[in-house]
Amino acid sequence: xxxxxxxxxxxxxxxxxxxxxxxxxxxxxxxxxxxxxxxxxxxxxxxxxxxxxxxxxxxxxxxxxxxxxxxxxxxxxxxxxxxxxxxxxxxxxxxxxxxxxxxxxxxxxxxxxxxxxxxxxxxxxxxxxxxxxxxxxxxxxxxxxxxxxxxxxxxxxx
Amino acid sequence: xxxxxxxxxxxxxxxxxxxxxxxxxxxxxxxxxxxxxxxxxxxxxxxxxxxxxxxxxxxxxxxxxxxxxxxxxxxxxxxxxxxxxxxxxxxxxxxxxxxxxxxxxxxxxxxxxxxxxxxxxxxxxxxxxxxxxxxxxxxxxxxxxxxxxxxxxxxxxxxxxxxxxxxxxxxxxxxxxxxxxxxxxxxxxxxxxxxxxxxxxxxxxxxxxxxxxxxxxxxxxxxxxxxxxxxxxxxxxxxxxxxxxxxxxxxxxxxxxxxxxxxxxxxxxxxxxxxxxxxxxxxxxxxxxxxxxxxxxxxxxxxxxxxxxxxxxxxxxxxxxxxxxxxxxxxxxxxxxxxxxxxxxxxxxxxxxxxxxxxxxxxxxxxxxxxxxxxxxxxxxxxxxxxxxxxxxxxxxxxxxxxxxxxxxxxxxxxxxxxxxxxxxxxxx
Numbered sequence: 148x149x150x151x152x153x154x155x156x157x158x159x160x161x162x163x164x165x166x167x168x169x170x171x172x173x174x175x176x177x178x179x180x181x182x183x184x185x186x187x188x189x190x191x192x193x194x195x196x197x198x199x200x201x202x203x204x205x206x207x208x209x210x211x212x213x214x215x216x217x218x219x220x221x222x223x224x225x226x227x228x229x230x231x232x233x234x235x236x237x238x239x240x241x242x243x244x245x246x247x248x249x250x251x252x253x254x255x256x257x258x259x260x261x262x263x264x265x266x267x268x269x270x271x272x273x274x275x276x277x278x279x280x281x282x283x284x285x286x287x288x289x290x291x292x293x294x295x296x297x298x299x300x301x302x303x304x305x
Numbered sequence: 306x307x308x309x310x311x312x313x314x315x316x317x318x319x320x321x322x323x324x325x326x327x328x329x330x331x332x333x334x335x336x337x338x339x340x341x342x343x344x345x346x347x348x349x350x351x352x353x354x355x356x357x358x359x360x361x362x363x364x365x366x367x368x369x370x371x372x373x374x375x376x377x378x379x380x381x382x383x384x385x386x387x388x389x390x391x392x393x394x395x396x397x398x399x400x401x402x403x404x405x406x407x408x409x410x411x412x413x414x415x416x417x418x419x420x421x422x423x424x425x426x427x428x429x430x431x432x433x434x435x436x437x438x439x440x441x442x443x444x445x446x447x448x449x450x451x452x453x454x455x456x457x458x459x460x461x462x463x464x465x466x467x468x469x470x471x472x473x474x475x476x477x478x479x480x481x482x483x484x485x486x487x488x489x490x491x492x493x494x495x496x497x498x499x500x501x502x503x504x505x506x507x508x509x510x511x512x513x514x515x516x517x518x519x520x521x522x523x524x525x526x527x528x529x530x531x532x533x534x535x536x537x538x539x540x541x542x543x544x545x546x547x548x549x550x551x552x553x554x555x556x557x558x559x560x561x562x563x564x565x566x567x568x569x570x571x572x573x574x575x576x577x578x579x580x581x582x583x584x585x586x587x588x589x590x591x592x593x594x595x596x597x598x599x600x601x602x603x604x605x606x607x608x609x610x611x612x613x614x615x616x617x618x619x620x621x622x623x624x625x626x627x628x629x630x631x632x633x634x635x636x637x638x639x640x641x642x643x644x645x646x647x648x649x650x651x652x653x654x655x656x657x658x659x660x661x662x663x664x665x666x667x668x669x670x671x672x673x674x675x676x677x678x679x680x681x682x683x684x685x686x687x688x689x690x691x692x693x694x695x696x697x698x699x700x701x702x703x704x705x706x707x708x709x710x711x712x713x714x715x716x717x718x719x720x721x722x723x724x725x726x727x728x729x730x731x732x733x734x
Binding site for chain 2: 151168171172174177179182183184220221222223224225226229231234235238253254281284285288
């Protein structure tokens with residue numbers, strides 16, 4: 148989880164450490180109303196978001212909702228040939244604003260309403276950022292396919 | 306194969322995400338609940354202990370004061386003899402030393418998360434490190450405080466058990482001391498009692514010189530022992546004296562036997578008689594006039610013979626009395642005791658005298674001839690003793706004695722009774 152929300156592995160380590168400290172510090176605040184796992188996850192996400200805010204790298208584009216399209220974004224790949232590290236690297240390459248929204252919505256199951264509250268943005272902004280994140284990821288995956296084909300062809304010619 | 310980009314990321318990342326087994330999360334939650342309950346319990350018992358301690362300090366000053374020395378001594382011994390695991394560890398100071406790094410004080414299981422790099426980066430980045438350091442310090446302080454609280458809790462528990470043991474030991478010690486003291490007291494009492502009883506046994510005899518006064522009376526009315534001719538005249542008893550000594554033998558704790566020798570005087574007066582100077586051959590009275598006495602007494606005026614119309618006859622009987630009485634101790638309190646007396650006395654006639662009292666003279670005129678030489682009396686009384694010293698005591702008694710077999714040819718109704726009171730200083734030997 149920390150890797151998803153970090154730019155580097157070292158940042159992820161820091162986030163993990165800070166998250167653990169925060170969990171132990173605020174463990175008395177756990178009310179036993181939900182699962183402890185879910186609570187710990189939320190704390191970790193909050194720590195990661197704080198890091199983003201401190202770095203002042205969160206500048207979201209304000210987009211009106213009517214500009215959004217409901218286009219489904221797909222990629223033509225074999226799921227079995229895609230590695231975890233590859234996908235994580237793709238996420239980390241995203242601009243922070245897209246990275247956060249994508250992670251929260253797709254991987255951690257937040258709704259746009261929840262994302263808007265957490266990141267203090269509108270739901271429209273959340274949706275547009277998510278769309279752009281998807282597009283960027285699609286392009287990256289497609290580019291990686293082309294690159295890998297070229298590499299293989301070069302190896303064959305030589 | 307076309308695949309939705311969301312599903313691609315979700316399936317790959319979430320599917321391969323290393324997650325802890327569910328049991329771990331349940332165990333953590335259970336542990337947290339247990340700690341929560343323990344926290345409440347500690348708070349409850351802490352408040353209770355503080356209240357109890359306050360109550361004991363505030364309201365049991367009088368109970369603590371006489372026993373504090375013993376408690377202290379016991380507690381020191383107890384502390385010395387306590388097993389090592391009972392002695393609480395040294396409590397960490399609230400303010401950490403300068404040499405103590407936050408990581409050093411941080412619990413071991415979390416220490417590995419602190420890499421050297423992370424600490425280096427902390428020092429490099431000023432803003433970041435200062436914020437982080439303050440946060441770490443807070444965390445470390447919190448952890449230290451938690452640790453201290455736990456240690457204080459364990460210390461309080463140890464102290465509780467120590468106090469419990471001390472109380473038990475103190476109670477045992479107190480009971481033992483009380484038992485010993487009781488034994489000593491009982492032994493002392495026994496020895497005192499035995500000494501007293503020895504002394505008492507050593508001093509079983511008492512001698513009491515006594516002097517008293519008594520009054521005499523008769524149960525029969527209009528009866529004169531001087532003779533039938535005097536029956537119609539008033540006869541009354543007079544106050545007389547009584548002296549002698551009592552010899553008392555202490556037979557047991559409560560019972561004593563007493564005897565003695567007394568001189569007991571009984572006096573009656575018959576008033577309203579006439580003194581005549583004519584001696585007649587016939588005299589119906591029991592009076593035997595002394596030789597040379599040339600007067601007679603009559604109950605009526607004899608013209609030409611009566612020389613005094615206001616004459617009285619005083620009869621004095623003196624007995625040597627030897628009582629045999631039993632004394633039963635009814636009451637004893639420190640120096641005072643009281644006895645009931647019952648018995649009888651042998652009386653031996655010592656003096657029998659008639660005195661004539663007229664306007665002209667008072668003289669002994671003779672005696673009666675109807676008094677028996679020996680007689681007896683039944684004695685009942687109550688005496689009172691006040692012990693002045695180990696050997697001396699004051700004795701006083703009130704006695705009622707009814708005489709029997711006093712007069713010849715008279716029934717015992719005419720026999721006198723006496724009520725006397727006497728006192729004397731007794732000597733124990």
